[in-house]
Amino acid sequence: MEIIKNPNPAQWGQILKRPTQSLEALNNTVDEVFAQVRENGDEALKSYTKAFDGVNVADLAVSEEEFKAAEDNLSAALKKAILQAKSNIEKFHTAQQTPKVSVETQPGVRCWQEKRAIEAVGLYIPGGSAPLFSTVLMLAIPAKIAGCTSVILCTPPNEKGSIASEIIYTAALCGVKSIYKVGGIQAIAAMTFGTQSISRVSKIFGPGNQYVTAAKQAATKFGVAIDMPAGPSELLVMADASANPDFVASDLLSQAEHGADSQVVLVSTNETLLKNVSKAVVLQTKSLNRKAIIEQALKNMKLIGVSDDSTAVDLINFYGPEHYIIATSNNSYFVDNVLNAGSVFIGDYTPESAGDYASGTNHTLPTNGYAKAYSGVNLDSFLKSITFQEISKEGLKNLGPTIELMAEAEGLMAHKNAVTIRLKTLSNES
Incomplete structure (x- = not known):
């Protein structure tokens, strides 16, 4: 060497x-798959699974029988190892919780920030030759701690058309019950648009190959957020x-x-x-x-x-x-x-x-130089920070003139009027 x-x-x-290939080189394939999934739903998912993964999948959803079989298929030693990993990941991500931030910026003007969970999230778990059940822990645990109400998981089936027992068991352990046998571009498209079986999500998480990375970036064009470009x-x-x-x-x-x-x-x-x-x-x-x-x-x-x-x-x-x-x-x-x-x-x-x-720590991390601008997945990845403010009468009397002057300087007179009309009312009250 x-x-x-x-x-x-x-x-x-x-x-x-x-x-890595440039995303532009992959875009034609991504656009075609997205269009077909958007138009034909589950039918397109099954067709692409046959074309790309070489298997026929009759039912996209993992059944209760498959959940039960997965638990039975794993050794006690592996289950114990998964539980230990789960415990450590839960401890680290639970420690990332932060309290409400509240401050009175001036008398009568109170501003605060609270965090709320993203309601619907989709987890992409790479499969194939190395089914990454560890990624289930990395994504499902913070999703649950954050309080996401809808968590779905997509992962490509193996050559037998099934999902690795390790993935199913780990998902169930983390409280994820909606697992679908679909991978690649078509899985990202399904979570972007929704199909007859798979619900549309607000944000997609998970690593993958270059096609998955390109598909995740394409999803952002349709109003779906992603964790990061992870290739x-x-x-x-x-x-x-x-x-x-x-x-x-x-x-x-x-x-x-x-x-x-x-x-x-x-x-x-x-x-x-x-x-x-x-x-x-x-x-x-x-x-x-x-x-x-x-x-x-x-x-x-x-x-x-x-x-x-x-x-x-x-x-x-x-x-x-x-x-x-x-x-x-x-x-x-x-x-x-x-x-x-x-x-x-x-x-x-x-x-x-x-x-x-x-x-x-979490192993879902930015690649391809994106570490210069992106963080790895963490608890905040599953949360939104929402700001609140409440102004008293006295607070508006003190702050109002500043708002009026700034709005007028920008030529936004309706903004100014929203303050002026209130100040006049307060003036008439006194």
Whole structure:
């Protein structure tokens, strides 16, 4: 694997380019699927599931029998692990609750802010070769804590036309009873428009491939919000001579196995570490079950050597990684200088896998550089902040003239009149 040594900042953009297609290249397919689902509902969903997933699905909804079978199919050990992860995720997201904010901005003028749940949300859970039941925990738990009244879940069926037992069990554990066997663009379209089986939602959550990402962005054109543009997974590791090469290699591979379009990056001030990690990656890959996928993803891997910590920080913030691991002898320096990252993992014994499953933080994170502007999913993602205000008679007497002057200066005389007419009434009362 090639080591890129001390690249000029002018080259960073090209070196760190994500291996993703432009959304424009996918838009024709997305537009076609959206149009068909909007027009033909469930019929279109079944047709596209046959075309894209290669299976016939007679009933889109997961039945009560399937819920029961899913629970029976899981081992006691796995159920216990899921419960432990659920507990940690609940603790972390419950701690994010905030009280009402209230302030009297001046005598007689009271303003406050309260949060209300988004009523109807749709959760997209990637399936296929790796059914991500952990994502159910990451999305359904904060949705329930927030108080969303309608939570539906869409996930692609497997080759047998069914949903992985782990996904069904975890969803039921989190109180989600509406699960549908539909994935990809067609699932996003169904939640955008609603069909005979699937209700329209107000906001769609969940990661997915490039087609799902393009579909989520298309959904915003039809009045449906999304959590963020979340596409193929990515990881950047900052490591120096103090890092364990085997640990670093295992972290890089843990993200590479997500998909052929995943990207992993290693930045280091130590060339020997870069070489040792490269060797460890090759060695560890041989024993992994998703070797073929990993080898494709590793074609996008970048090994970058930099001269000092300051340059490393600048390069990392330029990239804005989804997942960011810090394994150095000066971790606090890198932590203090994080500007752009989805989620940060600190120290030799904090693998990215912990955040993916069970530490408590959310693993639905911004990719493709969107960490420069977006946060990962959190409790507030399922809430709306609504502002309130109440002005007394005395408050309006004090504030009114200011409003009148500002409205008149903008030429909005009806705005001014809404105050003037009240002030005249108050004047007549005195």
